[in-house]
Amino acid sequence: MTRIDVHELTKEYGATRAVDRLTFAVEPGRVTGFLGPNGAGKSTTMRLVLGLDRPTSGTATVGGRAYTALDAPLRQVGALLDPQAAHGSRTARAHLLALAASNRIPARRVDEVLDEAGLSAVAGRRVKSYSLGMRQRLGVAAALLGDPAVLMLDEPSNGLDPESIIWVRELMRRLAREGRTVLVSSHLMNETASFADHLVVLGRGRLLADLPLQEFIDTQVQPRVRVRSSDDSALAALLEGHGYRPVREPDSGPLTVADARVADIGRIAARAGVPILELAAQEGTLEEAYLALTADAVEYTSARTADSASAVRESQEARR
Numbered sequence: 001m002t003r004i005d006v007h008e009l010t011k012e013y014g015a016t017r018a019v020d021r022l023t024f025a026v027e028p029g030r031v032t033g034f035l036g037p038n039g040a041g042k043s044t045t046m047r048l049v050l051g052l053d054r055p056t057s058g059t060a061t062v063g064g065r066a067y068t069a070l071d072a073p074l075r076q077v078g079a080l081l082d083p084q085a086a087h088g089s090r091t092a093r094a095h096l097l098a099l100a101a102s103n104r105i106p107a108r109r110v111d112e113v114l115d116e117a118g119l120s121a122v123a124g125r126r127v128k129s130y131s132l133g134m135r136q137r138l139g140v141a142a143a144l145l146g147d148p149a150v151l152m153l154d155e156p157s158n159g160l161d162p163e164s165i166i167w168v169r170e171l172m173r174r175l176a177r178e179g180r181t182v183l184v185s186s187h188l189m190n191e192t193a194s195f196a197d198h199l200v201v202l203g204r205g206r207l208l209a210d211l212p213l214q215e216f217i218d219t220q221v222q223p224r225v226r227v228r229s230s231d232d233s234a235l236a237a238l239l240e241g242h243g244y245r246p247v248r249e250p251d252s253g254p255l256t257v258a259d260a261r262v263a264d265i266g267r268i269a270a271r272a273g274v275p276i277l278e279l280a281a282q283e284g285t286l287e288e289a290y291l292a293l294t295a296d297a298v299e300y301t302s303a304r305t306a307d308s309a310s311a312v313r314e315s316q317e318a319r320r
């Protein structure tokens, strides 16, 4: 089993501390989502793991060894960092054949990964004629070439159409099921929630969270209950009498009750004889949880996003 271990990792570029005493492990058999605002240090961390940059201090290892000390790196770690990495004047097949030859990977793997990436029909075309989505697929094909135990993908869904996004999601799930170690950075929260089992979240180069996906959401977003009655005013008064703070959704929608459980709300209403038309637990989303956590750790924030992040937090506070 091959883990990625990052220990007390620090990287400074002049006065900028891009990565700040970072410690975490990426375990095999699950997809770990790597999140953080722009400039949080995700790409730098991936580059340090891949030996593309030298740390100022600390270590990053794969299976206990530095990437640069691996015998056949491409057969142990597959990475997608920059979809523009392939030379534009080469065909996709020639690009993969060159990579295979320099890493002692059998040439037949090239056709296998082209097929896996859905590029077989266009493998003879020059890469410069490829769309961003096709380049992303080629980058994923290159990452898979050495059949590696560890995969690190930086924004693999970037520029992909909906069908390709589903392809990436299912591919990552399968790679994790096969027991591989999969680290994926993304800015797309719904997307990350659909494939990640575990999350590592950075802010300003530091570790903000290292938790299973659901636990991360639960620690950031209070549980809520949605409830609707034929007499919402009576229901609201009843719940207030029991110490809850129900909030009416806009346009006379149902009531939202923070810090509440379905069974408790249902029992209170039944005892008082208030008819219930709808009663449901409302799950927090990864986006809410992420915004609540990272609002203070955003390096580049427009006034508008800062407002919406604090609005999410305020609405959460209001429901408490």
Ligand SMILES: Nc1ncnc2c1ncn2[C@@H]1O[C@H](COP(=O)(O)OP(=O)(O)OP(=O)(O)O)[C@@H](O)[C@H]1O
Pocket: 013, 016, 017, 018, 036, 037, 038, 039, 040, 041, 042, 043, 044, 045
């Ligand atoms: N080669 C470099 N020289 C100088 N500063 C750098 C270099 N690479 C990264 N940085 C700085 O380090 C910080 C972390 O950048 P990094 O690209 O790792 O963040 P990120 O989390 O990947 O961001 P994004 O989500 O925008 O890709 C930023 O402040 C960035 O400007």
